[in-house]
Amino acid sequence: MSSLLTRLCYSTLLLAGLSIFTTPSAVALSVTDMTGHTVEIKDDHPPIADLWFAHNEISVILGAANRIRVSAESPIDSPWLFKVAPVMKNAHTGVKPDTASAENLLALNIGLAFVPTAAKAEELRRMGVPTLCAEYTTLPQMLKSMDMTAQALDTPEASKVAQVYKEDMDATLKQLSSRLANISVKDRPRVLHIARLNPLQIDGTNTLIDAWIQTAGGQNAATVSGNHRPVSFEQIAAWNPDVIIIGASAGMPDAASPLQSLAAFKNRRVWINPRGVFAWDRYGAEELLQLQWVAQKLHPDLFADTDIRKVTQAFYRKFFHYPLTDQEADLILAGKPPAP
Template identity: 60%
Template sequence: MRALKLSRSRNRRSFLLAGLFGTALATALLFPSLSLTAQARTVVDMSGTPVEIKDTPAFIADLWFAHNEILVMLGAADKIRVTAEKPADRPWLFKIAPVLLKAETGVHAETVNPEDLLSRHIDLVIVPQRGQADALRKLGLPTLHAQYTTVPQMLQSIDMTADALSTSHAHDVARAYRQKMDTLTSLLQSRVSRLPASARPRVLHIAALNPLQIDGQNTMIDTWIKTAGGENAATVSGNHRPTTFEQIATWNPDIIILGATAGEVDPSSPLRFLPAFQQRKWARNPQGVFPWDRYGCEELLQLEWAAKLFHPAEFADLDMRQDVRTFYHSFFHYALTEEDITRILAAQPPARTP
């Protein structure tokens, strides 16, 4: 599939129709069966924009990496026809939802060919950025901006997706997930609030080792660090911020967490001389269907894992392995083996990849 940038595609016939006669007329001319039979509803996306979409969409293009597992969780894996994900990058995703192997994979919002989506009769597109959503909607594609940076926003995005899917199952799962998240965050808050400020470790999350990048404040990473009873050692804002060893040494974190795909710390790396490494107060972040530490719905597991890492005595009663098993069974309808759980907690792919 040849990728076209949105800004260069207006010389196409369908885009001329959209410009001259309006989005609705262009879509009707291209695909009359869609416009005559589809009943539309309005869903408000994460930017607050009301979006008219087909009632119970059947063909979805999910172009935000973190959102695909949300669709799977809400029971819409078989509706995904185009995805940003690839089996080589997310083997657990394609293992628990093998129907995704039939989808067009590796399609990004930045370079997607809108005409290809129209030809596939895509009736719902998910993207991470508001500008991307605005551009695709102008071309006749019902598109929702779904990105979030906090837990409350994530819950809002999940509810928005359930509204878009318009199935009782999706709404039931969204409510169950919200209840689980509310219960866990309440538990964490009740125990963490009793700790003095001096007991909250300063945590540095390393997103990549080469080049060296960290995750700062005003991010989902910052949210789970603080909710789990830590403080972000990084004083910068944003994801994947470039930094130096000297800066990390100045921050001198109490705990270091390596992202699942950050790479391996070389034996000669100066990072190994930091107190956190010397005292073995570092860990590799788990990764399952999506990296727990970033923006997927496994945030529920990430919060528990982080709390046990930061405060092992206070959260000794939480059974991480059992809760991973229960989460996958409840929300992905997938039965993990003991080996599966061990590999996910170690950020390893399945023993047998899809």
């Protein structure tokens, strides 16, 4: 009797279109962000909100351009980004980290967000948006953030590209270290990096800018710490840098600027920094190109075999799958946008 009841119950379940066997639910992907907070990404390869300017090109390099639905970047501010990854034109662009709301992100079905600060990450997580803080301030941290991003994207392509990028960075760092090993401190130019001209701001120590200056064979002329530090002309004159590198968005000072009286200007050792998908001198993945560009500028004899145009073209082919023409590469090296 008991056996008959069991068979009857089983038949009833089948007739009702049900199964007595349950399918295990998908296991959430757990990722630890740059602050040590572990985040569960419940959806499978969800749409992305990339709310840190510098991080967008990392997402693109790792093959996630078509998943970015919300971006801090915009075609006006970063035209090369949208040229090499035109699919991003379909995203909601120009959404700044401080103005992004969890309500809007959830309405757009965002299942993964990248932000530059722990505070913003916590705010969005509280409202139900899986959010990773991707912030970094050093080269090792940048590589760690890229690995974290690859893990969150959860694709073979992302993992492979992150590894290839790391290998290229290691090779570049080893080459620079080897060739610059015998350059004494006195032969390392004192470099000042100007972030903005109006108001006058420079980048000091304890920054990624300081890291590439030193790694490429220079010394940071600034003695203050941090990014975008306000400074007077008198302070710059007291530092009296051998070389001045100016961010592409800042432009060159006009002829009437007191900066023109500095030795670096008189000796024509003032250069506009290249800018491509992101500003090379800031916190993006083109840091790999920045190191080689600066080393060749500061020590041309040691890096006479570095054709930075070809290096740039090779980088764009490998990581952006974009074939830069000579003219396009020259525009990037001059810190200029794409031709109309």
